[in-house]
Amino acid sequence: MKILNDKLAKVLAAKRDELKAIGKEHGDKVVGQIAVEQVLGGARGMVALVCDTSTVPADKGLHIRGIPIGELAERLPEEIYYLLLTGELPDAAAVKEINAEFAQRNKVPSYVFDVLDAMPADSHPMAMLNTAVLVMQRESVFAKRYESGMPKDEYWQAALEDGLNLLARLPGIAAAIYRKRFKKGPRIESNPKLDWGANYAHMLGIDDPKGEFKQLMRLYLVLHCDHGAGNVSACTASTVGSALSDLYYSLSAGLNGLAGPLHGLANQECLKWVTETMEKFGGVPSVAQITKYAEETIAAKRVVPGYGHAVLRVEDPRFTAFVKFGKAHFPEDPVFKTVQNVYQAVPAVLKQHPKIKNPWPNVDAASGSLLCHYGLTEADYYTVLFSVSRALGITAQAVLARGMGLPIFRPSDTTTKKLREAAEKSTTKAG
């Protein structure tokens, strides 16, 4: 892992110096205000984290290290991992090195499968994945080295070891969960000749004569890789990691957050909502029929999954990339056509509710229809795919956090009484 290690050593040394200098020169300067509505609104928009892997400008969507995600759609997930970690796209030798590392580290300990086998047959695939990650904690290089007195400036190297081991094993574990949970037959051995995304597709066992599903998996794993540091899963993972809990603890914690229906589970919910409309109207529903169904969903005090976002205020470029893939490969697929009709109908409905800040589709609005087309119809599994991808970002953020020497996370709290008193005393309005 020489290329990646050497590059990271340089990048992180410079980053540590930069952060130290900013703190020293400007430590007491004020860089933002906090309005009462932010305190009451899930800390929305409060800047409290440093994250260099990716940004999510509200008017543009995901950028990985300054590059719009749409421009990275043809890349391999391995390339994106290097980019997340170092800030640069890798050359062929660096990609080869990451692939070799993944191939060398991908053996899943047999006890992981024993634990999965012992879980109730109807366990949610996300509960299975997070259990598998957590049960491997005994493998943590970081935990072992910490116990034996590892100096602080080596933390990032140990975190990188954990990150690479986890990423190497996750596709095999995730594929095994799919095959077990949905009774698809025995586990499929990994194929060391394939790249990370294609190997995951291969181990899932989806029939793929033209290699299109492998292409979709690479795209899927690239598009979901990271989304800044403030989202529930990234924020949870980094909070847990800031206590120097190793990546097995922190990734599992973060992915438990991804399992929530307002976050990663929305892709599962989204396909269910789309197929509900198809069942209700007996085929591909018209825009008018979907409009009515969306209005009924909101009247029933439910959300329309796949639409809206805590940060974005435009169509999610990841949605755009998925739709482009669908249009190129199967424009006439009924579920995909329904997704496009939903896109024609739903924003107009949401715009009628001024409280909804973003009426546009997010990443989850189209992904399920693409997976369905290739026969991966089990929506309950979709957040596991999301998790395998998001592990790229979460593990990269952890390596950088340890490398930058970020401290334990400890925001402050207030009581309702104190908040009211402070708000009544304040004469400053946000903006």
Ligand SMILES: CC(C)(COP(=O)(O)OP(=O)(O)OC[C@H]1O[C@@H](n2cnc3c(N)ncnc32)[C@H](O)[C@@H]1OP(=O)(O)O)[C@@H](O)C(=O)NCCC(=O)NCCS
């Ligand atoms: C993503 C999401 C959780 C963001 O929440 P948020 O930051 O609170 O968004 P807003 O400020 O726009 O929400 C304001 C109100 O509009 C509602 N709203 C937002 N998006 C909505 C949607 N797609 N359908 C119906 N109502 C929606 C919220 O539930 C909230 O209602 P409340 O005040 O009664 O609680 C929200 O848009 C949502 O639930 N979307 C559907 C689930 C989804 O697709 N999640 C995946 C995100 S990547």
